Amino acid sequence: MSLTVGILFTSLKPVLDVDCEKLAPLTPSVYNAPAPMRMTREMSPFEQHRFSVAPMMDWTDRYCRAFHRHLSRRARLYTEMVTTGAVLHGDRARLLGFDDLEHPVAVQLGGSDPGDLAAAARICADFGYDEVNINVGCPSDRVQNGRFGACLMREPALVGECVAAMKVAVRVPVTVKCRIGVDDQDPEAALDALADAVLAAGADALVVHARKAWLQGLSPKENRDIPPLDYARVHRLKARLPHVPISINGGIAGLAEAAVQLAEVDGVMLGRAAYHDPGLLLAVDPHLFGEAPPALDPFAAIEAFEPYVSARLAEGTRLHAITRHMLGLFNGRPGARAWRRHLATEGVKPGAGLDTLRDALAHVRRAPAEDGEPVAA
Numbered sequence: 001m002s003l004t005v006g007i008l009f010t011s012l013k014p015v016l017d018v019d020c021e022k023l024a025p026l027t028p029s030v031y032n033a034p035a036p037m038r039m040t041r042e043m044s045p046f047e048q049h050r051f052s053v054a055p056m057m058d059w060t061d062r063y064c065r066a067f068h069r070h071l072s073r074r075a076r077l078y079t080e081m082v083t084t085g086a087v088l089h090g091d092r093a094r095l096l097g098f099d100d101l102e103h104p105v106a107v108q109l110g111g112s113d114p115g116d117l118a119a120a121a122r123i124c125a126d127f128g129y130d131e132v133n134i135n136v137g138c139p140s141d142r143v144q145n146g147r148f149g150a151c152l153m154r155e156p157a158l159v160g161e162c163v164a165a166m167k168v169a170v171r172v173p174v175t176v177k178c179r180i181g182v183d184d185q186d187p188e189a190a191l192d193a194l195a196d197a198v199l200a201a202g203a204d205a206l207v208v209h210a211r212k213a214w215l216q217g218l219s220p221k222e223n224r225d226i227p228p229l230d231y232a233r234v235h236r237l238k239a240r241l242p243h244v245p246i247s248i249n250g251g252i253a254g255l256a257e258a259a260v261q262l263a264e265v266d267g268v269m270l271g272r273a274a275y276h277d278p279g280l281l282l283a284v285d286p287h288l289f290g291e292a293p294p295a296l297d298p299f300a301a302i303e304a305f306e307p308y309v310s311a312r313l314a315e316g317t318r319l320h321a322i323t324r325h326m327l328g329l330f331n332g333r334p335g336a337r338a339w340r341r342h343l344a345t346e347g348v349k350p351g352a353g354l355d356t357l358r359d360a361l362a363h364v365r366r367a368p369a370e371d372g373e374p375v376a377a
């Protein structure tokens, strides 16, 4: 779906009307509309969370987010999780630095000490982040040993204290990303307890990964696939809390599925689908926000991205650090394999630059139509 959606859009009619089979081109006048006019509309907190790209360690770094921003102006972008220890004692510029064009961007913190979280949140707010999110969903052993992440599902009162401390420290929204429970917890009770505790403490929005984390015996990767998804549990939470922006996460494969979820909740958060098939982000603004996309198609998006790439290369960033996040952009389209191969082999060489990126793109432009690979579901 990615590229079709990247090229063809419905007119800017009602949001959420996503029928990928019936997409008609946007009119040129839409693209020619002055950029400020397209961007000044204020959004409610509910709208602000309508679509987001999940925090993903090693994936959603600043280069990835800058790339995604060239595909959607409205998607809310999350950093990788950063621990409070790293924020308080580490190289802040490296850990937290980001480019202005990434807004709206949320930082995700990992921690469980209210004082540390408050101090870290303030540092992040001073860096200019638009939201501070606390991780109550990561199941890794390292995180459990630090008593944060998913194991905090068992300690709603402590998470409430953390949120309360962060709220005092910053003016930007403080949000929570959690699971529906861990291990043998009853998700009805566990999710309500967590939600009630953090909302009483002032949390501004919740993102719920709609499955449990099993804290013993599963790797973090398995914990993203094996515990069964329970979307209905998140829908019930939303029905109980109509006044709170609630986003759902987990296993949402594309915008058609996102639209189905948006009938039940305020927001959808996509992780792996958005990362592996970033072209789907081109349809987010038109379909979910009724606005023009930032680029007509993936080619135009890359062209618009070039100045950013150039600036980073000039600072000494290796091309591959940026293009590794772009490999899936042409999935399903003729030339996609050659695009990936070129970036993977040439993009890693010392001195690789904009010409390498352009050469990779040329493989897609000149690929014969029959070279198309099956479109990822």
Ligand SMILES: Cc1cc2nc3c(=O)[nH]c(=O)nc-3n(C[C@H](O)[C@H](O)[C@H](O)COP(=O)(O)O)c2cc1C
Pocket (backbone or CB within 6 Å): 054, 055, 056, 057, 058, 059, 080, 081, 108, 135, 137, 138, 177, 209, 224, 249, 250, 251, 252, 269, 270, 271, 272, 273
């Ligand atoms: C490589 C990778 C790294 C992740 N790192 C984080 C993280 O730092 N913080 C977090 O809350 N979730 C993390 N997650 C979980 C995702 O945010 C998301 O909850 C999960 O992938 C389910 O959503 P999806 O099915 O749309 O991918 C990570 C997922 C992946 C694939």
